Amino acid sequence: MNPFTYARPDSVDSALDELKAQPNARLIGGGTNLIDLMKENIEHPTRLVDVNRLPLGGISELPDGGLRLGATVTNAETAYNALVTARYPLLSETILAGASPQLRNMATNGGNLFQRTRCYYFYDTAMPCNKREPGSGCAAIGGYNRIHAILGTEGSENQPTACIATYPSDMAVALAALEAVVQVTGSNGERSIAFADFHRLPGNEPWRDNTLEPGEIVTSIDLPAKGFNQHHTYLKLRDRASYAFALVSVAVGLEMEGNSVTDARIALGGVAHKPWRKPEAEQLLIGREATPDNFRLVAENLLAGAKGYGHNTFKIDLAKRAIIRALGEAMRSKV
Amino acid sequence: MIAETRSKPAGRSPLQTAAPAKPLPGVEPGSVTLTVNGQAKTIQIAPWTTLLDALREYMNLTGTKKGCDHGQCGACTVLVDGKRINACLTLAVMHDDHAITTIEGLASPDGGLHPVQQAFIDHDAFQCGYCTPGQICSAVGMLHEGHAKNKADVREGMSGNICRCGAYPHIVDAVLEVINKAEKQP
Numbered sequence: 001m002n003p004f005t006y007a008r009p010d011s012v013d014s015a016l017d018e019l020k021a022q023p024n025a026r027l028i029g030g031g032t033n034l035i036d037l038m039k040e041n042i043e044h045p046t047r048l049v050d051v052n053r054l055p056l057g058g059i060s061e062l063p064d065g066g067l068r069l070g071a072t073v074t075n076a077e078t079a080y081n082a083l084v085t086a087r088y089p090l091l092s093e094t095i096l097a098g099a100s101p102q103l104r105n106m107a108t109n110g111g112n113l114f115q116r117t118r119c120y121y122f123y124d125t126a127m128p129c130n131k132r133e134p135g136s137g138c139a140a141i142g143g144y145n146r147i148h149a150i151l152g153t154e155g156s157e158n159q160p161t162a163c164i165a166t167y168p169s170d171m172a173v174a175l176a177a178l179e180a181v182v183q184v185t186g187s188n189g190e191r192s193i194a195f196a197d198f199h200r201l202p203g204n205e206p207w208r209d210n211t212l213e214p215g216e217i218v219t220s221i222d223l224p225a226k227g228f229n230q231h232h233t234y235l236k237l238r239d240r241a242s243y244a245f246a247l248v249s250v251a252v253g254l255e256m257e258g259n260s261v262t263d264a265r266i267a268l269g270g271v272a273h274k275p276w277r278k279p280e281a282e283q284l285l286i287g288r289e290a291t292p293d294n295f296r297l298v299a300e301n302l303l304a305g306a307k308g309y310g311h312n313t314f315k316i317d318l319a320k321r322a323i324i325r326a327l328g329e330a331m332r333s334k335v
Numbered sequence: 336m337i338a339e340t341r342s343k344p345a346g347r348s349p350l351q352t353a354a355p356a357k358p359l360p361g362v363e364p365g366s367v368t369l370t371v372n373g374q375a376k377t378i379q380i381a382p383w384t385t386l387l388d389a390l391r392e393y394m395n396l397t398g399t400k401k402g403c404d405h406g407q408c409g410a411c412t413v414l415v416d417g418k419r420i421n422a423c424l425t426l427a428v429m430h431d432d433h434a435i436t437t438i439e440g441l442a443s444p445d446g447g448l449h450p451v452q453q454a455f456i457d458h459d460a461f462q463c464g465y466c467t468p469g470q471i472c473s474a475v476g477m478l479h480e481g482h483a484k485n486k487a488d489v490r491e492g493m494s495g496n497i498c499r500c501g502a503y504p505h506i507v508d509a510v511l512e513v514i515n516k517a518e519k520q521p
Binding site: 052103106241242 | 404412421424425426429477480491496
C-alpha cells in the first residue's frame with residue numbers, strides 16, 4: 001500500500017473541505033474494495049477521509065412514503081432493517097446475495113455504489129486496461145472474458161469498444177429496479193441523481209464508473225414509496241452457491257391484478273458496465289398476462305443488440321433464461 | 336503467504352519492516368490506542384497499517400491469521416463491537432473507538448473455552464487449523480446475529496470462511512450444535 005494521511009471529519013462540510021484541499025484524497029467507508037485496490041497498487045490516494053463519523057447514518061421514513069438509507073449505514077444493517085425487509089424485500093434479498101457476512105458488516109451503502117469492476121485485467125497491472133490506464137488498450141477483448149459485459153459495450157465510428165468490464169454490485173441491481181435516487185452534496189450544493197443516471201456506460205471514458213463530480217459526497221440513497229413487496233425476486237447465477245460475483249443476475253419487481261401485470265421493473269447485473277434496465281422492455285409486460293410467452297418477449301427485447309466476445313457469449317442465452325425464470329418466480333412470490 | 340513461520344529480517348523492528356521505502360513527507364507513525372479483548376494498548380503505527388497487521392505485528396496477537404490478505408478467505412475474521420469483519424480490509428486507525436475481540440479473547444478469564452471452541456474440539460472441526468480462529472470468530476459473530484437456524488443457514492452464513500482442508504461438514508456440525516443448545520435454553 002502506498003503511504004497516505006488519514007482524516008476523520010465529523011461534519012459533511014469539513015469532509016468536503018478535505019476533498020477540495022487534496023484532489024487525490026478518497027473517501028473511505030468500509031474500505032472493503034478500496035483497501036484491496038490499494039494493496040494491488042490500482043488505487044493510490046494520498047489522503048483517506050473516513051466518513052464513519054459523518055452524520056449520514058440511520059434509515060428513516062421520507063414524507064412521500066419512501067425510505068432514506070444513510071450513506072454510512074452498513075449493507076448488513078440495511079438488509080436486516082425491519083422497514084427494509086417489510087417494504088423492500090427485493091433490496092434485502094439482493095444485498096444478502098452479495099459478498100460474505102463479514103464484508104456486509106463492513107461495507108456501507110454509499111461505498112457499495114463505488115465498487116470497481118472485478119475484471120481480472122483491471123486488477124493486473126502488467127496488462128493493458130483502459131479503465132486503469134486510459135489509452136493503454138483492453139486486454140479483455142480477445143482475452144479471457146468469461147465474466148465480461150454483453151450489453152452497452154459498443155464504441156462509436158471513430159472509437160472502437162474501449163472496455164467490456166461489468167459493474168460488480170448486487171445491491172445496485174435492486175436499487176436500479178426500485179428506481180432509487182442518490183442524494184449527493186458538493187461545494188455547489190446538493191443534487192439528486194436518478195439511479196439510472198448514476199452509473200454510466202464506458203463509452204470513450206471507461207475510467208469513469210459514475211457521474212459523480214469530483215469533490216461530491218453521497219449522503220443517502222432514497223427509495224421511492226413503491227417497493228414491490230408482493231411480487232419480487234433476485235435471481236443470481238454464479239459459479240458457486242455463495243460468495244461469488246454474478247455471471248448474470250436479475251432483479252424483478254411486479255405489481256399484479258389477478259394474472260395481469262400492472263407494473264414491472266427488471267434490472268440485470270453482470271452483463272454491463274452498469275445495472276441494465278430498459279423501460280421499453282418492461283412496457284411489453286404492463287397490461288398483459290404473466291405468461292411464459294410474454295416473459296420470453298421481454299427477455300428477447302432486453303437482450304436485443306447483445307454482443308458476445310467469445311468466452312462470455314453464453315451469457316446472452318443465460319440472461320434470457322434467467323429473465324424468464326425470475327419473472328415466473330416473482331409472479332408466484334407473495335410474502 | 337503463511338506468515339506464521341516466516342522469520343523477520345534480523346535487526347529490524349516491526350515498525351521499520353512496515354515502513355515504506357519513501358515515506359510521505361509529514362506522515363509519521365502515530366499513536367493509536369486499540370482495545371483488544373478488554374485491554375487497551377497504545378501502539379505506534381502508520382495510517383496504512385491494517386487491523387490485521389496491527390494485531391499480529393504490533394500487539395503480538397498472532398491467533399488471528401493472515402491467509403489471502405484480500406478479504407476472500409476469512410482467516411483474519413475478528414469481532415468489532417460484536418460484529419464479525421475481515422481484519423485485513425480495514426485500517427487499525429479506524430478502530431480506536433471500538434471493542435475488538437480476537438480468538439485469544441473468546442475463552443473466559445478462568446480458561447473455560449467458549450462453547451464454539453469446545454464444539455470445534457468435540458466435532459474435530461479442523462485439520463491443519465490455520466482457518467480455525469477465523470472460523471470460530473465468524474461462528475461467534477453469526478450467533479450474535481441470530482439469523483442462522485438450520486444447516487443451510489449455517490452453510491450460507493459461514494461462506495466467508497474458506498477451509499482448504501475441507502473440514503466443512505464437521506465445522507457445520509459444530510456450529511449447529513451450539514445453535515441447537517442455545518435454542519433449548521429457557
